[in-house]
Amino acid sequence: xxxxxxxxxxxxxxLILPIALLLVFAVATKGSFISGRILMTALRQSVMGxxxxxxxxxxxxMGMMNFAGGASMICGAVIGGNLAVATGTGIPGLIFFCLLIxxxxxxIQGGLYNAFRVPCVVLSLGLTMVYEAVPRIFYPGGCTLxxxxxxxxLSPYCFIIMIVMCVVFYVITEYTVLGHNxxxxxxxPAIAMGAGLDIDKVKLMSFILTGVFFSIGALxxxxxxxxxxxxxxxxxxVQMESFTGMFLGKFLGKxxxxxxxxxxxxxxxxxxxxxxxxxxxxxxxxxIIQGLILLVLLSYAAxxxxxxxxxxxxxFAKRAQAQA
Amino acid sequence: xxxxxxxxxxxLLSAAMVFAMVGCGSSGEDxxxxxxxxxxxxxxxxxxxxxxxxxxxxxxxxxxxxxxMLGNFTDSQGVExxxxxxxxxxxxxxxxxxxxxxxxxENTIAAIETAVASDTDGIIGACVKTAACVEAAxxxxxxxxxxxxxxxxxELAGKANYLGSVCEDDYAQGYAAGAALYEAGCRxxxxxxxxVGISESxxxxxxxxxxxxxxxxxxxxxxxxxSRGQYADAVATFASAFPEMDGIFCVIANDGVSQAMVTEGxxxxxxxxxxxxxxxxxxxxxxxxxxxxxxxxxxxxxTCFLALYNYLLDESKMxxxxxxxxxxxxxxxxxxxxxxxxxxxxxxxxxxYNAEEMMNMVHYFNEEFTAExxxxxxxxxxIEDLMSRRSN
Numbered sequence: 262x263x264x265x266x267x268x269x270x271x272x273x274x275x276l277i278l279p280i281a282l283l284l285v286f287a288v289a290t291k292g293s294f295i296s297g298r299i300l301m302t303a304l305r306q307s308v309m310g311x312x313x314x315x316x317x318x319x320x321x322x323m324g325m326m327n328f329a330g331g332a333s334m335i336c337g338a339v340i341g342g343n344l345a346v347a348t349g350t351g352i353p354g355l356i357f358f359c360l361l362i363x364x365x366x367x368x369i370q371g372g373l374y375n376a377f378r379v380p381c382v383v384l385s386l387g388l389t390m391v392y393e394a395v396p397r398i399f400y401p402g403g404c405t406l407x408x409x410x411x412x413x414x415l416s417p418y419c420f421i422i423m424i425v426m427c428v429v430f431y432v433i434t435e436y437t438v439l440g441h442n443x444x445x446x447x448x449x450p451a452i453a454m455g456a457g458l459d460i461d462k463v464k465l466m467s468f469i470l471t472g473v474f475f476s477i478g479a480l481x482x483x484x485x486x487x488x489x490x491x492x493x494x495x496x497x498x499v500q501m502e503s504f505t506g507m508f509l510g511k512f513l514g515k516x517x518x519x520x521x522x523x524x525x526x527x528x529x530x531x532x533x534x535x536x537x538x539x540x541x542x543x544x545x546x547x548x549i550i551q552g553l554i555l556l557v558l559l560s561y562a563a564x565x566x567x568x569x570x571x572x573x574x575x576x577f578a579k580r581a582q583a584q585a
Numbered sequence: 586x587x588x589x590x591x592x593x594x595x596x597l598l599s600a601a602m603v604f605a606m607v608g609c610g611s612s613g614e615d616x617x618x619x620x621x622x623x624x625x626x627x628x629x630x631x632x633x634x635x636x637x638x639x640x641x642x643x644x645x646x647x648x649x650x651x652x653x654m655l656g657n658f659t660d661s662q663g664v665e666x667x668x669x670x671x672x673x674x675x676x677x678x679x680x681x682x683x684x685x686x687x688x689x690x691e692n693t694i695a696a697i698e699t700a701v702a703s704d705t706d707g708i709i710g711a712c713v714k715t716a717a718c719v720e721a722a723x724x725x726x727x728x729x730x731x732x733x734x735x736x737x738x739x740e741l742a743g744k745a746n747y748l749g750s751v752c753e754d755d756y757a758q759g760y761a762a763g764a765a766l767y768e769a770g771c772r773x774x775x776x777x778x779x780x781v782g783i784s785e786s787x788x789x790x791x792x793x794x795x796x797x798x799x800x801x802x803x804x805x806x807x808x809x810x811x812s813r814g815q816y817a818d819a820v821a822t823f824a825s826a827f828p829e830m831d832g833i834f835c836v837i838a839n840d841g842v843s844q845a846m847v848t849e850g851x852x853x854x855x856x857x858x859x860x861x862x863x864x865x866x867x868x869x870x871x872x873x874x875x876x877x878x879x880x881x882x883x884x885x886x887x888t889c890f891l892a893l894y895n896y897l898l899d900e901s902k903m904x905x906x907x908x909x910x911x912x913x914x915x916x917x918x919x920x921x922x923x924x925x926x927x928x929x930x931x932x933x934x935x936x937x938y939n940a941e942e943m944m945n946m947v948h949y950f951n952e953e954f955t956a957e958x959x960x961x962x963x964x965x966x967x968i969e970d971l972m973s974r975r976s977n
Binding site for chain 1: 657658659660661664667685687692780781808809810811813814817818819821822824825826827839840841843844845847848863864865
């Protein structure tokens, strides 16, 4: 019973942001913001970001920042989409080719990471350029899917996919040896190595799993209808869109699994963007407000430990004075 | 050992980056070798206009290396532009070097400096937002292609190597899109546009549209969404928040937007106007959802090429007044027939101007061709003009 109450309290900590946003925009729009369609649209728009964030989190949990997510998604979406169209295999083919390419790219990246010991940031930036160039060689016009192949981006399919991916993430991080090993390496690689963990193997597995999440992200991306090729790090916005949500999820949901906090973080950002558009603020004000809200929330979340420490110190000082 | 591994890693990453560069680089290396040292002045003139003769005449002209800059060659406009330039390269004695600038001034200046250092003969510029870009070109002749505004055009006009700017009137396109929505009965509209400040030409489309709305009291702007390419998401947000909406203007067409119109259930109740077109737009034209789009924008680079090529061959200036922007008409697509013609004649194997037509727009080959004719051709760039030329 007590455990259940703690879990609900932790969950409320994460939910407080979207609830607060809903209330603010409901007041600002005289109630019209509380509409099923607006919420469902924001939720639908957060599906791809959530899946990419979860993939990035798998790497980030082990201290590896992977900047090649957007590029690998575009590569997988363009090549996978075109192959599915060319082979006439429809949505099953699209899923297969996106998974094949996305997972393959991340497996190669993991192999290179282990072989050359280059920091993940450097490696991923170099590979981003390669991933961006490869689809341009084969399909310079990008990829446009016929409308009957875009169903996965629609409700209810997109929500089913998101739920499945969140459950997969939850099971991997909470109930598998691999998940615990990843956490151990992320927290202290030296101790993990001392305990006999095969760090290379765990990191490679982390890349492969990240590849699966990016592949599904690519699937959702191309299912929106079309994907243009990019160059010169043009894939970054695809990934960056998810970054803020990921950090929100990471900081706000310190006490719940990321499978819960990340989707709520991404959804909150989409809700904020939609709300500011509907309220009618111009783009500069929207950007400033988004930046400020993020700054306040992340500053608060990052310093909650500090506040607890100050409180504990004050408590200790009181007790010391009382004893004296 | 560790050092060795790091060295090899660095080498491997460098190789990867070079590989990536190759993906967007020029494919004209072998051509350069074949045509090396062929810059002597050949005074060949056109006598007969059969296809073989055209090619022969064009091939006998002096060879030039030309640097073409664009934000990117990867979106639909970039891909079309590159196809058209490859067509020119096939028929004319020129070699293009393609450079992507991501629409930033730093990249543009760096690209111009690199082009000058590699002895380019001329530059077709993009994202020339400051006079420093033109100054970086030194003596190398330069034509600019996107809309840079009247003031900057006047500032650049004094530079000896600056031949002028050719652009489409983006403001007029935005305004015309507003008019098309108004004519279709739309009174409560939304706009999805690129975050203001990234591209002046794209900003102008939005300004044109907003001006049209502001001039009509019975038209109401419900929402103005700005993003970096997430227009389909904007359509979904509009659909969910504004059930009374009856029109959307999107500053850049893409298939995501067209498909969002279908998937959000807006067909039949909301009209769409865009600048540019998407491959799936034919269906929206058929069911009356799309009331305005434009095509053939990529041919602007061909027009710039002709202005530059004229100057390189015999110093003919096709833009006689450099203090004003030379605006080329845009192809308005309002029907399925227009769309089909555009797909056939603009995106097809032969670009809007074929080799013979282009040759006749070069003073070196056609002594009667003047700057006035050039301006007339720019003004007459319509889908009807194109269809009549091809039917002949």
